[in-house]
Amino acid sequence: MRRPIHHHPSPRPHQPADAANASGKLAWKPGTLLAPVPPVLVSCGGAGEWKPNLITIAWAGTVCSDPPMLSISVRPERYSYALLKGLGEFVVNLPGAAQARAVDWCGVASGREHDKFAKSGLTPLPSLKVRPPGVAECPVNLECRVTQTLELGSHTLFLAEILAVQVDAALVEPGGRLALEKAGLIAYAHGHYFALGRCLGHFGWSVRKQPGGGKR
Ligand SMILES: Cc1cc2nc3c(=O)[nH]c(=O)nc-3n(C[C@H](O)[C@H](O)[C@H](O)COP(=O)(O)O)c2cc1C
DSSP, X not given: OOOOOOSSOOSSTTSOTTOOOTTSOOOOOOOOOOOSBOOEEEEEOOBTTBOOEEEEESSEEEXXXXXXXXXXXXXXXXHHHHHHHHHOEEEEEEOBGGXXXXXXXXXXXXXXXXXXXXXXXXXXXXXXXXXXXXXXXXXXXXXXXXXXXXXXXSSEEEEEEEEEEEEOGGGBOTTSOBOGXXXXXXEEETTEEEEOOOOOOOTTGGGSBOTTSOBO
């Protein structure tokens, strides 16, 4: 277990070093504990000298609605880094529980040694607007073009516009709604993968009037 960090000496000399404060809290090392986050399979390469490759990314996020944009953060030492920089295009593939094992493997194996599409059994999906192929087995594929890169420290942030999206046809209801809640998506929190479970509500449910007159 990581040791808690104390920024200030305890005012009480006999207090044990790692005792919780009155609120039951311990000061913890400042770090990347934002959780849960989406563990995504990012495809890159697939043009010029680069064969298609897959890299697992947990430091991914939505950053703008219009234009639709997302970001991924990648360490320069990754094999994928040169492919991302070189092509300026990638696909963010949202994995379901069925792809969880491949997600982990693509996050520990390198494209320097492995053809990750071939070895993971994942199928390249022709993209609509970018050169890297998506992953056919993933229910959602977000095709992205890099607009900016920011060298932050350990990671370089790739800001990208989402140019095209492919979704599994089976997830689209007859009325046209995308039933993403049926995609079996997964989450990542502090080193563990989770299947999304119970739905707690939907957007705005906290203020929706109940049939009986009350609010939830
Ligand atoms: C769950 C998980 C999340 C990861 N997230 C990131 C990330 O956000 N950024 C990154 O640079 N590497 C991340 N990695 C590590 C890379 O996926 C890993 O180093 C991979 O082997 C690199 O592949 P490549 O050498 O083919 O590019 C993650 C790995 C796992 C298992």
